[in-house]
Amino acid sequence: MQQCDDEAVEIDDVLIEFFEELMAGDLKSVRRRQEAERLSGQIGVSPPYSPGWNSVDEISETFAHASSPLLRVEGGSLFRPTALFVKRYAEHATFTRTMRKGVILWLDALWEVVMDALNGPLLQEPTLMDLEGIDELHHSQFEQLIADLLDRDGYRIIRSGGGAGDMGADVLAADPLGRFVMVQAKHFTGGGGSVGQPVVQHLYGGAMATHPSTLPVVVTNGRLTGGAKGWAAEDFRARLIGREELQRWAENGESLESVLKGTGPA
Numbered sequence: 001m002q003q004c005d006d007e008a009v010e011i012d013d014v015l016i017e018f019f020e021e022l023m024a025g026d027l028k029s030v031r032r033r034q035e036a037e038r039l040s041g042q043i044g045v046s047p048p049y050s051p052g053w054n055s056v057d058e059i060s061e062t063f064a065h066a067s068s069p070l071l072r073v074e075g076g077s078l079f080r081p082t083a084l085f086v087k088r089y090a091e092h093a094t095f096t097r098t099m100r101k102g103v104i105l106w107l108d109a110l111w112e113v114v115m116d117a118l119n120g121p122l123l124q125e126p127t128l129m130d131l132e133g134i135d136e137l138h139h140s141q142f143e144q145l146i147a148d149l150l151d152r153d154g155y156r157i158i159r160s161g162g163g164a165g166d167m168g169a170d171v172l173a174a175d176p177l178g179r180f181v182m183v184q185a186k187h188f189t190g191g192g193g194s195v196g197q198p199v200v201q202h203l204y205g206g207a208m209a210t211h212p213s214t215l216p217v218v219v220t221n222g223r224l225t226g227g228a229k230g231w232a233a234e235d236f237r238a239r240l241i242g243r244e245e246l247q248r249w250a251e252n253g254e255s256l257e258s259v260l261k262g263t264g265p266a
Helices: 002-024 030-040 050-066 083-119 131-135 139-152 197-210 226-236 243-251 256-260
Strands: 156-160 171-174 180-186 215-220 239-241
Touching: 002 030, 002 083, 030 083, 030 156, 050 083, 131 243, 139 156, 139 171, 139 180, 139 243, 180 197, 197 215, 197 226, 215 243, 226 239, 239 243, 239 256, 243 256
Parallel strands: 180 215, 215 239
Antiparallel strands: 156 171, 171 180
């Protein structure tokens, strides 16, 4: 059991070092950073029974005597349990059972942290998808892709998924400074559709109703009409991400900030 305890300490130390290195890195994803903070809070605390290992030799001696009824003591007589020995044996047996249960619970807890790290969002690869794969998505999956891309770039997702009263926004997010980004996702199977001026106007109205500093962004795997581009460019009302920009953002891994350069004021 002491060996198990020592190994648990080693595992705990490795996990602590892993999370410290991870948090020290450029972990922009809000979801992944929150997951790292959550998991790191579950480790690094030694179990309360550890100090009992200081008396492990005494405990081993107690059990050695108890399991050897023919063991001779000073004076040459056969071993006879005294009241003091019985009391000591009971105390050591109780501690050992507690210690065993504690070590198992601690190892179970560490195992859960490891499995959460492996299977959760913490170690997921940054979102990368080519246009061919994007063209095959369902609209709801396209919305989720946009939310994942924003999260990857350091935005906090406030709402994902459009519906009644969404004011034209499928994804609402905030940058690290708290500025809102409202995204309308227009997906077309095979990339064969087009987004016109009314879509941009509707999103712009919803963005201004949310907050005057909200950045409205239309993202599509289809085509942007001339009317949509002209209306969005006037007074830099909105930003538009078409197939070329979407490829840079989703397939090439460029940040949203980089993709939007050239589509509006810096």
